[in-house]
Amino acid sequence: MNIDRLAAILKQAAQEEIMPRFRRLDEGTIKTKTGAFDLVTEADVGAERVITAAINAHRPDAIVIGEEAVSANPKLLDTNFEDRIVIYVDPVDGTANFAGGLPLFAVMASVVQNGETVAGVIYDPVGDDVVMAERGCGAWQVFPDGRTLRQTFAAAVPLAEMGGLASTAFLPPEQRRAVMGNLSQVKMTANYRCAGHEYRYAAGGNVHFMMYAKLMPWDHVAGALIMREAGAHVAKFDGSPYRHTDLDGGLLVASDEESWNALRREVFAV
Structure with missing residues (x-):
């Protein structure tokens, strides 16, 4: 279409x-x-x-x-x-x-x-x-x-200078507590309770990362493509490409692969 x-x-x-x-x-x-x-x-x-x-x-x-x-x-x-x-x-x-x-x-x-x-x-x-x-x-x-x-995703910055969007509500309780503590290593986090507006905001270069734990296709298939086309590195938590059939496994978006790896290692590796 x-x-x-x-x-x-x-x-x-x-x-x-x-x-x-x-x-x-x-x-x-x-x-x-x-x-x-x-x-x-x-x-x-x-x-x-x-x-x-x-x-x-x-x-x-x-x-x-x-x-x-x-x-x-x-x-x-x-x-x-x-x-x-x-x-x-x-x-x-x-x-x-x-x-x-x-x-x-x-x-x-x-x-x-x-x-x-x-x-x-x-x-x-x-x-x-x-x-x-x-x-x-x-x-x-x-x-x-x-x-x-x-639209161009934000350029890479050091972990301590990153601002991002993180939806932690659907993480298991123990993992959520750990991730919320780890997020103190970045400069700023927010959640707008609307993936559509978060993807729009990110596409304009306003944040350095995004994280989602619940993957329903109507929430993320459009946004993931927009992020890739805006120059971001998009992958599931295990590093594999995100596909429209994926319903779990978490999604992490970052400025580049190096930033993605730093976030996965220091913030979301729990």
Whole structure:
């Protein structure tokens, strides 16, 4: 699917289903899935419905796998679609932020063809701009007026000067305690509870590393491609390449391989 068309579909869904509900959600329209910070709203469901229908209309040969569809039918993630075009969709990434009225949520989609990620799109409904990448073509921010800005991950700095984004919530308790202690070796860490905005922020060269322990494809396939196209070193905790079928093993992003190794050895080697 054409990446501009995909970005337009995400924008349409946001305008129709997400933004009209932002800071206008009734209490009964917010539901808990697996925990206090894992929520779903009518905006998630409506946006995924619109995105899926639009993709099916333009590319009926593609398989659309959305977060809410998998929530209803987890077996979707066990199906082998290696010979098909697969489009992963996160209709509202950062639902807890959205439900709380915080303008840090995004709409994401990624395209996988022949088992390889070929395109990723992250749309910001509040800023009305998109960060996107096609394999081998670099990462770009596209503004509402059509301006484009090439995205470049931050240059390497010593460990003590690094600032990064780390999601520790899904680490086992003992490992989480150790990692949070080890993070004192870097200058700054943050977590926005929205991988989409974290990847957008990182693509613009604003942090030196990112770490995630939970790997759902709608959260990371688009972002991982954007990071690679922005010049970052992206790998699972064991050093192997990250693939869209990986659901565990942790993901670490850094400025270069040397920085990645230093972070893995000093901060996340537990």
